[in-house]
Amino acid sequence: MRTHGLTLLSLLLLAVLMLLVEAKKEGRKRHGSKASTEESHALGKPGKEPRSQPAKHLIKGKFVTPDHADCRWAVTKQEEGLVLKVECTQQDNTFSCFFTGNPTSCLELHKSSVYWKQIGRNLRSQKVICGDAKSVLKTRVCRKKFPESNLKLVNSTLIRIKKPSQKLMEPSPMDTVEVTTSSNPEKTQTMTTKGPQCEDEDLENQRKAAQEYCGEVWGSLCRFFLSMVQGSSC
Template sequence: MTILSNIAIVLVFACIAQLVLVADCRKGQGKKGKKDSRGTESMERAPKPAPIQPSYRNEKEQKSPSVKGVPKGRFVTKDKTQCTWVAIGEDVFTLGVNCKKGGDNFDCEYKAIPTDCPEYASRVKAYWKQIARSLKKQKALCKDPAALVKAGMCKRAPKTAHFKLSNTPSKHPESATHPPPSPSGKSCTEYQKQRAEEHCSESWSSLCTLFFSMVQGGEDC
């Protein structure tokens, strides 16, 4: 009987221990479930990062370089001819030259597309300085249709990047007396506007009028 009672007591303690272990396991699982649910909720509530949009760059986005002001200047050739020049345009530039020596003066126009020169976009000011030097070095200014006015930086550029004579030079001999007024009675300013309308589009008319007035150097029409 004593042995049976001892076995019964051991079994009772074993059952109690088993129940305690089961209860502890259930508590641990409950706490873990709460933590997991809280972690899931916090992840769901966390704001999603904004998607990174790829940036695209168009290489042709850059426009033709703009020239601040009108490129212009003056120079004196080796034979003491005093000349002024001015360039106007957007893609195709017209380079007007007006020269005076003694009692005679003459003017002409050169044309080119400076943007055809690869170096033009990054060195606009240097380009026009080199054009001015090239004009001064011309041996037959306004006379040789085959001669090109080149910028040193554009040696490998196509011919369209170099200025070429586009019209026959016109001579204007000076006279001691003023010439009689034209039959139409137009003033010099009106004449310049008329030339601007003939050679330039409507959007460039005002700039072309300025161009012709600068080329003529204030002389009578």
């Protein structure tokens, strides 16, 4: 009887142990399936599209021009090279311009802080900021070996397309009048507008004949008749 009881007890203990092992396995399976489910949910969620963030400025600064314009400048990166934008305010006017260049090769050999410091100094020294189409920002550290590092003006709100200037018509020689003045007033000559006087000899003879034969009273009448008969060249 004792042997039979011990056998039953050992079988019960073995069954309990097997149940415990199975319970642990089920717990592990459930935990693993839950984790995989959560992971699948996380992967299955449609990802939010990243918002287009504004371009970050690599470097920026501000300065005041000699004609008292408050300006700000900032540099952004593009596919090839960099873009430097300048925005200025002068009294009630606001204007801007863009410079482009590619200092990448130069900045690999030299400090970027030195390069941008010289660019900012060049900006401040511009006589007409954003107003010269041939404006170029150069640096001592790069311009000799790396000419592509120079920043050239490519667009400006101050520069418009100018029509070719028309040539001024030069005055013709007939329109030019030369005026000469004499320092000595005694030598100045006055121009007369009177026409040439008539000096016909026949007319003088008629006057003399009329005075001799007709007298002073009838002289004019006699001269009239004589002029009709003889005629006059004047």
